[in-house]
Amino acid sequence: MSTTLPDAFEDRFHHVALRHERIWIFISLALIAVLFIAAVWFVVHDYGLVAKTTQFYSNPNTPAEMAGFQGSGIKQTGPNSYEVYEIGRAWSWTPGTATPIRLPVGAHVTFYVTSGDVLHGFEVQGTSINLTAIPGVVGHVSYTFDKPGTYYIICNEYCGAGHQAMIGRIIITGAKQS
Numbered sequence: 001m002s003t004t005l006p007d008a009f010e011d012r013f014h015h016v017a018l019r020h021e022r023i024w025i026f027i028s029l030a031l032i033a034v035l036f037i038a039a040v041w042f043v044v045h046d047y048g049l050v051a052k053t054t055q056f057y058s059n060p061n062t063p064a065e066m067a068g069f070q071g072s073g074i075k076q077t078g079p080n081s082y083e084v085y086e087i088g089r090a091w092s093w094t095p096g097t098a099t100p101i102r103l104p105v106g107a108h109v110t111f112y113v114t115s116g117d118v119l120h121g122f123e124v125q126g127t128s129i130n131l132t133a134i135p136g137v138v139g140h141v142s143y144t145f146d147k148p149g150t151y152y153i154i155c156n157e158y159c160g161a162g163h164q165a166m167i168g169r170i171i172i173t174g175a176k177q178s
Contacts, residue, residue, distance in 0.1 A: 096168025121157030
């Protein structure tokens with residue numbers, strides 16, 4: 001007849017191990033909660049990385065009806081300084097697709113971009129210009145075109161069946177002056 005008595009060391013070991021496991025589970029859950037709250041906070045507060053704006057309109061057509069977006073959409077604001085008011089609609093950029101944007105070399109341009117229907121990605125290839133055109137929001141970005149040539153405006157955010165044809169042009173003419 002053999003009876004085994006519980007070992008005192010084994011009991012203490014399991015008690016300590018259980019306590020350590022509970023502590024590490026609590027620490028892990030606390031870290032996950034902190035990371036989740038931080039992620040939500042950054043998404044909510046955006047910091048203007050997608051669209052630099054302070055103005056949101058409840059009607060997505062409101063920006064397109066504003067004075068800057070009327071007419072050609074290109075306004076000269078000073079010597080070699082321009083504002084371009086760009087509207088993305090399925091599947092074109094106005095101005096840019098039907099009528100190219102023509103500017104002189106060295107032009108400092110501020111683009112004001114919105115969408116009339118869905119999300120569009122406003123990217124000018126060969127430059128650092130890249131922002132999201134959002135219905136009811138006017139985003140803006142500035143750039144100086146130092147090299148002559150043709151720059152293509154593409155939509156880099158899938159916007160529907162004709163997305164691949166949503167291409168506009170910016171033509172920079174002339175030679176750079178010293």
